[in-house]
Amino acid sequence: MRAEIGEQPAALRRVLEEELPAIRRLAEVCRTRDVRLLFLAARGTSDNAAVYAKYLFEIVAGIPAALAAPSVYTLYGARVRLPHALAIGVSQSGEAADALEVLRAARADGYLTACITNEESSSMAMAVEHALFCRAGPERSLPATKTYTTSMAVAAALCACFAQNDALLDELRLLPEAMDAVLASDAALAPRVERYRYLEECVVLSRGVNHCTALEASLKMAETSYVRAHPFGAADFLHGPIAVVEEGYPCLVFAPSGQAFATVLELITLLQERHAELIIVSDEDAALERATTPIRAPRVPELLSPIVAAVAAQLFAYHLALVKGRDPDHPRGLKKITHTL
Amino acid sequence: MRAEIGEQPAALRRVLEEELPAIRRLAEVCRTRDVRLLFLAARGTSDNAAVYAKYLFEIVAGIPAALAAPSVYTLYGARVRLPHALAIGVSQSGEAADALEVLRAARADGYLTACITNEESSSMAMAVEHALFCRAGPERSLPATKTYTTSMAVAAALCACFAQNDALLDELRLLPEAMDAVLASDAALAPRVERYRYLEECVVLSRGVNHCTALEASLKMAETSYVRAHPFGAADFLHGPIAVVEEGYPCLVFAPSGQAFATVLELITLLQERHAELIIVSDEDAALERATTPIRAPRVPELLSPIVAAVAAQLFAYHLALVKGRDPDHPRGLKKITHTL
Numbered sequence: 196m197r198a199e200i201g202e203q204p205a206a207l208r209r210v211l212e213e214e215l216p217a218i219r220r221l222a223e224v225c226r227t228r229d230v231r232l233l234f235l236a237a238r239g240t241s242d243n244a245a246v247y248a249k250y251l252f253e254i255v256a257g258i259p260a261a262l263a264a265p266s267v268y269t270l271y272g273a274r275v276r277l278p279h280a281l282a283i284g285v286s287q288s289g290e291a292a293d294a295l296e297v298l299r300a301a302r303a304d305g306y307l308t309a310c311i312t313n314e315e316s317s318s319m320a321m322a323v324e325h326a327l328f329c330r331a332g333p334e335r336s337l338p339a340t341k342t343y344t345t346s347m348a349v350a351a352a353l354c355a356c357f358a359q360n361d362a363l364l365d366e367l368r369l370l371p372e373a374m375d376a377v378l379a380s381d382a383a384l385a386p387r388v389e390r391y392r393y394l395e396e397c398v399v400l401s402r403g404v405n406h407c408t409a410l411e412a413s414l415k416m417a418e419t420s421y422v423r424a425h426p427f428g429a430a431d432f433l434h435g436p437i438a439v440v441e442e443g444y445p446c447l448v449f450a451p452s453g454q455a456f457a458t459v460l461e462l463i464t465l466l467q468e469r470h471a472e473l474i475i476v477s478d479e480d481a482a483l484e485r486a487t488t489p490i491r492a493p494r495v496p497e498l499l500s501p502i503v504a505a506v507a508a509q510l511f512a513y514h515l516a517l518v519k520g521r522d523p524d525h526p527r528g529l530k531k532i533t534h535t536l
Numbered sequence: 537m538r539a540e541i542g543e544q545p546a547a548l549r550r551v552l553e554e555e556l557p558a559i560r561r562l563a564e565v566c567r568t569r570d571v572r573l574l575f576l577a578a579r580g581t582s583d584n585a586a587v588y589a590k591y592l593f594e595i596v597a598g599i600p601a602a603l604a605a606p607s608v609y610t611l612y613g614a615r616v617r618l619p620h621a622l623a624i625g626v627s628q629s630g631e632a633a634d635a636l637e638v639l640r641a642a643r644a645d646g647y648l649t650a651c652i653t654n655e656e657s658s659s660m661a662m663a664v665e666h667a668l669f670c671r672a673g674p675e676r677s678l679p680a681t682k683t684y685t686t687s688m689a690v691a692a693a694l695c696a697c698f699a700q701n702d703a704l705l706d707e708l709r710l711l712p713e714a715m716d717a718v719l720a721s722d723a724a725l726a727p728r729v730e731r732y733r734y735l736e737e738c739v740v741l742s743r744g745v746n747h748c749t750a751l752e753a754s755l756k757m758a759e760t761s762y763v764r765a766h767p768f769g770a771a772d773f774l775h776g777p778i779a780v781v782e783e784g785y786p787c788l789v790f791a792p793s794g795q796a797f798a799t800v801l802e803l804i805t806l807l808q809e810r811h812a813e814l815i816i817v818s819d820e821d822a823a824l825e826r827a828t829t830p831i832r833a834p835r836v837p838e839l840l841s842p843i844v845a846a847v848a849a850q851l852f853a854y855h856l857a858l859v860k861g862r863d864p865d866h867p868r869g870l871k872k873i874t875h876t877l
Contacts, residue, residue: 231620238772238775239772253605254614257615258617259618259621266771270799276572276599277600279572293771404612418776430607438762
């Protein structure tokens with residue numbers, strides 16, 4: 196897992212170079228066919244990449260995005276009508292059975308289908324018209340890391356090409372360097388995670404486009420350390436669930452600079468008043484100085500920050516697993532491919 | 537809260553009778569304007585009603601439904617293009633600030649807007665073209681109960697009228713009686729909840745169209761008892777998070793008969809093998825006989841079962857709050873109206 200976390204800057208550079216022609220072709224098809232809806236089918240970590248894609252397409256391209264509920268197809272045998280939609284699956288293995296069924300049904304009904312996967316000869320790559328690849332190389336550790344960030348990068352590049360937003364594409368190319376900065380701070384991180392040897396439960400908080408970051412950080416911690424990590428959007432958390440926070444209650448907060456920062460800082464202030472244990476990932480001093488455990492992140496454009504924040508989340512989960520004596524590469528109860536139908 | 541839980545059969549009868557003309561008019565407008573997408577804006581309990589609406593519209597009417605991420609509008613100032621969409625807000629108070637902003641933006645851009653609210657003179661009712669009302673009467677307890685089930689009923693009736701599915705509408709009219717049956721079993725439930733006096737954490741599991749039931753049961757327990765109740769779809773839970781379940785770990789499972797039952801029963805079997813504490817709400821003996829605490833529910837059509845299962849969930853949360861010495865009517869940290877922007 197640690198080796199694959201470290202491969203991400205290279206994987207990101209590779210996918211942005213080698214996959215861009217295919218991404219541009221699909222974006223052109225989407226414009227020609229007047230795509231007005233993104234219909235995303237995914238599960239697990241890939242579902243978090245899909246949540247990122249939803250925010251990005253709505254904010255940057257102005258088209259609504261729906262996350263498919265696969266059971267609509269697999270249990271109830273329903274068919275959703277998707278004219279002017281792009282039905283797109285996200286699956287690192289390309290074998291997620293229920294997402295696959297959604298795409299097969301959509302294609303059989305004549306709708307535009309695509310996928311983002313790391314496996315070029317996977318069932319999903321075969322099932323859709325337009326397959327986009329992560330080019331992350333084999334992922335051997337069970338928790339997905341480099342396939343998550345490259346899936347997000349492919350989605351972001353597709354969105355940039357579809358919206359003809361060249362600035363976003365240029366900004367994407369600066370991310371590998373930002374990831375290098377996160378990786379360089381790893382040696383300093385390890386000893387600071389020792390403090391969480393007996394952490395059994397926490398909440399993970401973020402807002403806006405980084406909603407996926409809270410979801411994915413929670414999933415990574417649950418997968419590798421069996422910690423009961425529960426993700427919340429800052430707005431939802433303030434309205435009720437904050438009641439669980441008592442003195443010393445651990446809160447992992449992602450607070451990148453940008454439009455979401457003010458609300459997240461407000462939440463951090465409330466948590467500090469409750470004497471919560473604050474683990475804060477941010478590029479803003481105003482947030483970091485309130486943390487018990489500050490984790491400085493490089494400054495990147497907010498809309499792309501989830502791709503870099505993911506690396507910080509992965510490293511934290513990795514060190515937490517080690518300090519808790521777990522094997523992050525082979526967590527119990529986790530399989531690489533979801534076969535549920 | 538207990539009084540308002542008891543009012544639900546009457547509230548449901550009333551809304552199905554008095555609101556049906558307005559519901560039919562909106563359904564007719566949707567057909568005339570060739571609505572192909574449901575764009576739902578909601579928060580908290582109402583968001584769970586929106587999740588129910590998503591499943592129902594996709595399964596019954598075959599049109600995709602997207603849950604709006606309000607921060608796309610409120611933080612990033614983006615505008616999502618919604619031609620051939622119905623943008624519909626769900627808010628018991630009609631004052632949920634961020635859902636309101638989504639609807640105002642959609643209407644200003646000329647798209648079709650509607651809402652489901654319990655407050656006829658609320659900001660949301662004023663902001664949209666077509667307001668549908670819950671007609672549940674004033675809701676005085678902070679945890680929403682009767683506004684949740686009537687919101688779902690309005691959504692289900694709208695879906696039935698839009699899809700011209702008269703059978704579904706007829707089945708809806710049988711639900712008040714089923715709710716009466718749940719309420720009649722309440723006296724027997726109270727002493728059985730004593731066992732959970734010191735429960736601090738649990739998972740809540742369901743599948744398919746009852747995904748909203750797990751979300752809402754968790755929220756009700758968290759709101760009224762500060763229990764850390766965490767909802768999962770059965771398919772997602774099997775793939776990883778099941779690792780947290782050790783001997784005696786409490787699992788509240790909703791297992792109504794229908795298409796989702798087989799998978800949920802499979803999950804129950806795995807949980808039983810791990811010697812979990814199983815609280816099971818079901819109309820199927822095959823599920824109930826595996827429970828530590830079986831809660832028999834009346835048999836209703838699966839697609840409508842979330843409306844009845846909600847009553848069982850509310851009663852469980854209510855008795856849990858009492859046995860834990862909490863005041864379910866005035867939970868700490870909870871406000872009736874969400875003002876977050």
